[in-house]
Amino acid sequence: MTEPLLFISGLSAVSDRDGGSPILRDVALTLERGEVRGLVGESGAGKSTIAKALLGILPRTVRVTGGTIRFEGRDLLTLPAPALRDIMGSEISLIPQDPQTALNPGRRIEVQLTDGLRLRRGMSAKAAHARALALLEEVHIRDPLRVLRAYPHELSGGMRQRVLIAAAFALKPKLVIADEPTTALDVTVQKQILRLIRGMQRAHGTGVVFVTHDLGVVAQICDSVTLLYAGKVIEQGSTADVLQRPKHAYTRALIAAGPRYDRPNAGLEPVPQSVFEQLRAEIGIK
Numbered sequence: 001m002t003e004p005l006l007f008i009s010g011l012s013a014v015s016d017r018d019g020g021s022p023i024l025r026d027v028a029l030t031l032e033r034g035e036v037r038g039l040v041g042e043s044g045a046g047k048s049t050i051a052k053a054l055l056g057i058l059p060r061t062v063r064v065t066g067g068t069i070r071f072e073g074r075d076l077l078t079l080p081a082p083a084l085r086d087i088m089g090s091e092i093s094l095i096p097q098d099p100q101t102a103l104n105p106g107r108r109i110e111v112q113l114t115d116g117l118r119l120r121r122g123m124s125a126k127a128a129h130a131r132a133l134a135l136l137e138e139v140h141i142r143d144p145l146r147v148l149r150a151y152p153h154e155l156s157g158g159m160r161q162r163v164l165i166a167a168a169f170a171l172k173p174k175l176v177i178a179d180e181p182t183t184a185l186d187v188t189v190q191k192q193i194l195r196l197i198r199g200m201q202r203a204h205g206t207g208v209v210f211v212t213h214d215l216g217v218v219a220q221i222c223d224s225v226t227l228l229y230a231g232k233v234i235e236q237g238s239t240a241d242v243l244q245r246p247k248h249a250y251t252r253a254l255i256a257a258g259p260r261y262d263r264p265n266a267g268l269e270p271v272p273q274s275v276f277e278q279l280r281a282e283i284g285i286k
């Protein structure tokens with residue numbers, strides 16, 4: 001048996017900021033190589049906490065109380081810092097939520113794209129430049145030479161997000177974490193960016209954990225989905241199974257509430273109070 005790309009089991013965490021209240025409750029999920037898994041739930045469900053744990057950037061006020069995260073068999077929670085540094089940004093990378101703040105405003109795009117190639121892959125300046133150019137072409141940027149010379153403020157939000165996608169794939173990672181990568185963009189750009197991420201991960205066979213609160217996004221790009229509520233996995237499986245044959249009342253209610261259930265008034269039906277009562281009873285919270 002070969003190890004899956006990612007194997008999370010029994011993952012539990014508490015917040016030392018909120019008096020030790022649980023953030024993750026016995027979370028288990030598996031990701032195979034080349035699979036795109038949606039991590040879905042409303043605000044506060046624990047999606048970003050899982051993403052941060054995968055990137056080794058949990059805040060100090062979040063304490064893991066149990067469980068394992070194995071990346072190709074290596075336990076990310078117990079790996080020594082140097083080994084973890086070798087993995088982060090290189091074998092596991094991030095497409096961030098906000099393209100406005102994720103790029104360094106004072107440095108040209110070329111520097112930001114080539115730093116990792118030079119420092120972590122030992123490329124010459126010339127080779128890194130050529131690779132950065134090819135990466136920008138791969139994310140369908142039309143005038144890549146101009147963009148390489150540009151500063152972030154000279155680019156639109158959609159262009160910046162393309163640059164960040166190029167950066168996330170630059171070192172050929174095995175796992176990309178996308179934490180709500182399209183929420184800051186307008187709808188037409190969102191669709192293009194989703195297609196781009198899907199295209200890049202297919203071309204490279206990359207596994208993706210795609211954090212979103214939008215089941216419409218899940219339907220569009222995820223092979224599988226894990227639905228969280230209050231840090232607990234409520235339902236998971238292939239996207240087709242979960243969206244077409246939901247088992248849990250909460251999943252059914254979210255589907256009925258429409259793709260943007262997080263936005264009051266946008267959905268067809270809000271999630272009924274009785275469903276939240278059922279969830280809280282199951283999880284054992286007030």
Ligand SMILES: Nc1ncnc2c1ncn2[C@@H]1O[C@H](COP(=O)(O)OP(=O)(O)O)[C@@H](O)[C@H]1O
Nearest residue numbers: 015017023043044045046047048049059061062
């Ligand atoms: N820096 C932090 N320290 C302690 N607790 C945190 C911190 N950040 C978030 N939390 C708590 O973790 C819980 C889950 O948050 P998060 O993972 O950000 O949810 P999501 O991404 O699904 O909206 C929330 O209850 C939040 O209060």
Ligand SMILES: [Mg+2]
Nearest residue numbers: 044047048049
């Ligand atoms: Mg979040």
